[in-house]
Amino acid sequence: MNGRERVLSALKRIETSRVPIGEIGGGYTDVIIQAVLGDKYDHGADSYFLNHQRIRDLLGADIVGPRVTGPPVEIMGIHEDWGTETFKDFWGATHTQPPSTTIQLVDPIAHSPEELASWRPPDVSHFDSSQMRRWKDTTDFFVLATLNAGFDLGYELLGFERFMKWTVQARDTMKQYYEKLIDANLVLALMSAEAGADAILIADDLAFNTGTFVDPNYLRSDYFPILKDMVTEIKKRDLPVFFHSDGDVRTVIPDLIDCGIDALQSCDPNANMDIPTLKREYGQDLTFMGNIDVDLLASGNVDEVERTTRDLIHDARIGGGFILSTSNVVASYCQPENVKAMYAVAHRELK
Amino acid sequence: MWPSISIAINQLLNEGMNSQQILDEQLLSGMAIVGERFKRNEMFLPQVLMSAEAMQTAIDILKPHLAGDSEARQQQTVIIGTVKGDMHDIGKNLVRIMLIGAGYEVIDLGVNVPAQRFLDAAIKHKAAVVCLSALLSSTMNNMKEIVQAFRINSDLKETKILIGGAPLSREFSQSIGADGYAPTAPAAVEQVQSYCEE
Numbered sequence A: 001m002n003g004r005e006r007v008l009s010a011l012k013r014i015e016t017s018r019v020p021i022g023e024i025g026g027g028y029t030d031v032i033i034q035a036v037l038g039d040k041y042d043h044g045a046d047s048y049f050l051n052h053q054r055i056r057d058l059l060g061a062d063i064v065g066p067r068v069t070g071p072p073v074e075i076m077g078i079h080e081d082w083g084t085e086t087f088k089d090f091w092g093a094t095h096t097q098p099p100s101t102t103i104q105l106v107d108p109i110a111h112s113p114e115e116l117a118s119w120r121p122p123d124v125s126h127f128d129s130s131q132m133r134r135w136k137d138t139t140d141f142f143v144l145a146t147l148n149a150g151f152d153l154g155y156e157l158l159g160f161e162r163f164m165k166w167t168v169q170a171r172d173t174m175k176q177y178y179e180k181l182i183d184a185n186l187v188l189a190l191m192s193a194e195a196g197a198d199a200i201l202i203a204d205d206l207a208f209n210t211g212t213f214v215d216p217n218y219l220r221s222d223y224f225p226i227l228k229d230m231v232t233e234i235k236k237r238d239l240p241v242f243f244h245s246d247g248d249v250r251t252v253i254p255d256l257i258d259c260g261i262d263a264l265q266s267c268d269p270n271a272n273m274d275i276p277t278l279k280r281e282y283g284q285d286l287t288f289m290g291n292i293d294v295d296l297l298a299s300g301n302v303d304e305v306e307r308t309t310r311d312l313i314h315d316a317r318i319g320g321g322f323i324l325s326t327s328n329v330v331a332s333y334c335q336p337e338n339v340k341a342m343y344a345v346a347h348r349e350l351k
Numbered sequence B: 001m002w003p004s005i006s007i008a009i010n011q012l013l014n015e016g017m018n019s020q021q022i023l024d025e026q027l028l029s030g031m032a033i034v035g036e037r038f039k040r041n042e043m044f045l046p047q048v049l050m051s052a053e054a055m056q057t058a059i060d061i062l063k064p065h066l067a068g069d070s071e072a073r074q075q076q077t078v079i080i081g082t083v084k085g086d087m088h089d090i091g092k093n094l095v096r097i098m099l100i101g102a103g104y105e106v107i108d109l110g111v112n113v114p115a116q117r118f119l120d121a122a123i124k125h126k127a128a129v130v131c132l133s134a135l136l137s138s139t140m141n142n143m144k145e146i147v148q149a150f151r152i153n154s155d156l157k158e159t160k161i162l163i164g165g166a167p168l169s170r171e172f173s174q175s176i177g178a179d180g181y182a183p184t185a186p187a188a189v190e191q192v193q194s195y196c197e198e
Helices: A003-011 A030-040 A047-059 A113-118 A130-138 A152-158 A160-169 A171-194 A216-235 A250-259 A275-282 A294-299 A302-316 A336-348 B003-014 B019-039 B045-067 B090-101 B115-124 B142-151 B170-176 B185-197
Strands: A074-078 A085-088 A094-096 A104-107 A142-148 A199-203 A241-244 A263-266 A287-292 A322-326 B077-082 B105-108 B129-133 B160-164
Touching (some): A047 A336, A113 A171, A142 A171, A152 A160, A160 B045, A216 A241, A275 A287, A294 A336, A302 A336, B003 B045, B019 B090, B045 B090, B077 B115, B142 B170, B160 B185
Antiparallel strands (some): A074 A085, A094 A104
């Protein structure tokens, strides 16, 4: 059984001899890839593909999470505080990438609801899906095409506080904004399907560790109906849909199921998202992916990682519907030995 | 931005209520309800943000009156920032917003803040409390350096240091000599309030 078949079995609630394992999106930062691959790290022109293939082969991962790619970003200048380049993305927002951290917004796509109302997303139909096709045609990994929807991307392009306030102050404009972002991402989803994706992952953080950022009733009235339309369109191509959100999303799991979501990823134990518990309540309708705390991989030791992973597999594998992964992705600050230990346990703990 | 607040406060002042009473009975009591409801997931981030913005507007209107009121309490200052090497700010911003809502003067140093900037700001603003945020295991250890710098500075020995962020714990806070750890934004406000009442 290859990785693709193993993940598809999990989605059908069929328990496999070994639990499927892998990460969403890029999965592993370059720092981790270099540390794990050592001399096998490639520095050539095709290094991104080769290194991501090699680390998955070496760890025994089943999943790859490519994106349809856009044009190169436009360099705008140097950030005066951080000294890093500022660049405009294809959506029109300007960001910078300070060392050792996530991308920071420098200038949003709109400064007022009126500006946002007249904002139009770019044409994404010319984006490049050739890498997606390459993963599908040349490997046995489950190709989990990664894209966004309207909420997480929405606040990344506007700034978090501005976005949150406008959900109340400019409600109609925000609904139109979600529709615009989702329409563009649906085009990317359909391109991914054409390029051979095995499933679509919608990355859309909705919550803190203590609950959703906004009232679940707001999501039900203003956001989930639009998300449901997106999922419905994707599923017309017979593709399963995964949903990633950090944080505690328990209050909206029934809504995500109603939207047609097949699998929920992250399931951070720090956010009370315990997969064995969630499976007991929603396991008939949803596959769960995640549950290994990224911080455990950063600050724990190999024994702790092995014990936690073994216990999780034991409790979560029964009846299928479980994919082992970190609760986000393997970050640069994780210990390579812990990452290897987590994957090795999955390969040892056979049914 | 909030014209109705200006009208309401001026009306209360004209009715003879003093500025401290308005702050305590009209504003802080309202924000306490916001904090409680947020903690119980009955109120959410957008509403907390807007409440805090309204509160800040009200405080700005009241400031000249508070300065002229001999019975008014001095507003205490809290310094907040994400430690060096770490650019995460959602949690830190939420704490800032809720502290403003609780009536504190908050100096936000932003993200990637080196130890010396925390010290300089604490001295300059005579801060009662310094709140340190970190989201990464790799940057949380930078907090130790900051705490040590405060502890050896004779002007800052009394300054309380509160830490918060996903990878942290009460045990970690104790191990680096901080005064406390707050797992959530409402808990951070409660901790700051307890320090300021000591």
